[in-house]
Amino acid sequence: MQLAIAENEKEQLLQELQKANLQFQQVYPGDKPDRQPVHTVYGGANLFKADTCTHMGVIAFKHLNTYAPNFVVLAKALQLEGHQQLPQRQADITDLEEKLRDLSASDRKREPAWLPYTVFRKIVSKIFTEAVEDFRIDFEDGFGNRPDEEEDATAVTAAKELAIGMKKGTISPFIGIRIKPFTEDLKHRSVRTLDLFLTTLLNETDGVLPDNFVVMLPKVTIPEQVITLVRLFELLEKAHGLKPGTLKMETMVEATQIIMDDEGRNPLMRIIRASEGRCIAAHFGTYDYTASCGITAKYQTMAHPVCDFAHHMTKVALASTGIFLSDGATNVIPVAPHKGDQLSFAKLQENADSVHHAWRIGYGHIMHSLINGFYQGWDLNPAQLPMRYAATYYFFLSNYDDAVFRLKTFVERAAISTLTKDIFDDAATGQGLLNFFIKAINCGAISEEEVLVTGLTMDEIRSRSFYKILEGRRKQKGEK
Numbered sequence: 001m002q003l004a005i006a007e008n009e010k011e012q013l014l015q016e017l018q019k020a021n022l023q024f025q026q027v028y029p030g031d032k033p034d035r036q037p038v039h040t041v042y043g044g045a046n047l048f049k050a051d052t053c054t055h056m057g058v059i060a061f062k063h064l065n066t067y068a069p070n071f072v073v074l075a076k077a078l079q080l081e082g083h084q085q086l087p088q089r090q091a092d093i094t095d096l097e098e099k100l101r102d103l104s105a106s107d108r109k110r111e112p113a114w115l116p117y118t119v120f121r122k123i124v125s126k127i128f129t130e131a132v133e134d135f136r137i138d139f140e141d142g143f144g145n146r147p148d149e150e151e152d153a154t155a156v157t158a159a160k161e162l163a164i165g166m167k168k169g170t171i172s173p174f175i176g177i178r179i180k181p182f183t184e185d186l187k188h189r190s191v192r193t194l195d196l197f198l199t200t201l202l203n204e205t206d207g208v209l210p211d212n213f214v215v216m217l218p219k220v221t222i223p224e225q226v227i228t229l230v231r232l233f234e235l236l237e238k239a240h241g242l243k244p245g246t247l248k249m250e251t252m253v254e255a256t257q258i259i260m261d262d263e264g265r266n267p268l269m270r271i272i273r274a275s276e277g278r279c280i281a282a283h284f285g286t287y288d289y290t291a292s293c294g295i296t297a298k299y300q301t302m303a304h305p306v307c308d309f310a311h312h313m314t315k316v317a318l319a320s321t322g323i324f325l326s327d328g329a330t331n332v333i334p335v336a337p338h339k340g341d342q343l344s345f346a347k348l349q350e351n352a353d354s355v356h357h358a359w360r361i362g363y364g365h366i367m368h369s370l371i372n373g374f375y376q377g378w379d380l381n382p383a384q385l386p387m388r389y390a391a392t393y394y395f396f397l398s399n400y401d402d403a404v405f406r407l408k409t410f411v412e413r414a415a416i417s418t419l420t421k422d423i424f425d426d427a428a429t430g431q432g433l434l435n436f437f438i439k440a441i442n443c444g445a446i447s448e449e450e451v452l453v454t455g456l457t458m459d460e461i462r463s464r465s466f467y468k469i470l471e472g473r474r475k476q477k478g479e480k
Helices: 007-027 052-067 071-078 090-102 114-130 148-168 187-204 223-240 268-274 286-292 305-318 345-371 382-398 400-412 414-419 423-442 448-454 458-463 466-479
Strands: 039-044 134-138 174-178 213-217 249-253 279-284 324-326 377-379
Touching: 039 052, 039 382, 052 071, 052 114, 052 148, 052 345, 052 382, 071 090, 071 114, 071 345, 071 382, 090 114, 114 382, 148 187, 187 223, 213 223, 213 279, 223 249, 223 268, 249 268, 268 279, 268 305, 279 305, 286 305, 305 324, 345 377, 345 382, 377 382, 382 400, 382 423, 400 423, 400 448, 423 448, 423 458, 423 466, 448 458, 458 466
Parallel strands: 039 134, 039 377, 134 174, 174 213, 213 249, 249 279, 279 324
Antiparallel strands: none
16 A cells, blocks of 8 residues: 655654654653652651651550550541441450461451451551651751751751661661751751751761752742752762762642742742752642641641642642652641540540541541542651551552452553554553552552562562563564
C-alpha cells in the first residue's frame, strides 16, 4: 500500500515533536522511585537529643500497650471493619491470637480477624524497629521567637546532639531542620540559625551530613525566598567543602498566596523551579493555611474543605514532577486527662475513652490523606505514632488483594499490549499499581516477596519502572 506522506517529511515532523515530548518529560518525569517516609515528626529544637527518636519509640509502645494491649481493643477503638464480630472476653481473645499466630500466612487470610491482627502486629514491630521515619528539628513554630542568644545556643547544642546521634546510630533514616521563614522580620534570624547549625554539625562530623538531610523553609510565598536559600546553600557548600548540590530543601504550602498569586496563577511550579533541583518535597501546613483563609481556631482542622482544595491545587501543580507531597498534622493529641498510678476505674475508663476518641480523629485524617494520594503526613507527639502506622498498614493491606489482581492482569497482558502498540495507557496504570506496592514495601506494610504473586520478578520490582518491565518482556518475547 502506498503512503501519502513522504518519509522525509514525516521524520521532520516527528523530530520536532520529539523535542517537545522530551521537554515535557523533563518537567514531568513521573513519581520519584526513592523511598518516601510516611510521616515527619516535628519537635522543638530546644528539646532535641541524640536519642530523641528511639525515646519516642519507647513512649509510643507504652502508649499503645496501655490503651490497646491487643489487636481486638485496637480494632474496636478504631471501629475497623468487622470489629463487632471480634470477641469481648480476654480468654477468647487469647485463644484467637494463638490460633492466628499458628496459621500460615495464606491460611490466616481466610480468617475474618486476620486484617486487624496483622495490622496490630506490624505496628508493634515498626515501633520497635523504626518508630520514627523522618524527624524535623524545629526552629519555627515548635520553638518560637526567643532571644537571639538562646536561639544561637540551641542551634549549636542541637547540631552537637545530631552529631552524637549519627555516631550512635540513634537518629531516624530521614532527618533535617526547619528554619524560620524568609520574611522581612525573620530572615536574618533564619539565616544565622542555618549557618550556626550546619557549621557546628559539619565541624563535629568532619564534613559529613546525615543521610537524607533536608532544610525546610516555611511560609514560602514567592520564588525569591527559595532563590535566596539556594544561594545560601552554595555559599555554605563552598565554605565547608561540600559537593555542589549536596544541600536539599523542602517548601511549605501554608498560605493562600502559594496556591494562587496576585495574577490568578498557581505559583507552585515556579517556586519549585526556583530551587534549581534542590527542592524535594512540599509539605502542607494545616493550621497556617486555614488561618490564612480566615478560619477561626476552633475549625482549623485537616477535615476542613479548604484543605482539600489546597491539596488538589498542589496535586494539579506538582503531580508527576517527582516532588514528594506531604499532608499536615492532627492537633488533637491522644493524651489521657487523668494522671497518676492510683486512678479509679471511672477515671481509667475516661482516659481510655479520651485516647480512643483522639485515635479515631487521627486515624480518620490519615486515611483521608491516603485515599486522596498523600502518602506522608505530620506527627507532633509519640502518642500519635501508633495511629500513623495503623492507618498506613490498614490502607495498604486492605487494598492488597485488589492491587495484586489488577497488576497481575497488566503483567499477563503485557505481550498483547505491546503487540498492539498500546502499552502507554497500560504502562501508566501499571506504574500506579507498581508505585502502590513500592510504597507498601517501603513502609513495611508488605514484603517484597508478597509482590511476587503479581508475576513480577524481584529484579523487575527493583527497577521501579513498569514501562521498563514491559519493554524487557517485549524484548524477551522477540528473542524467543
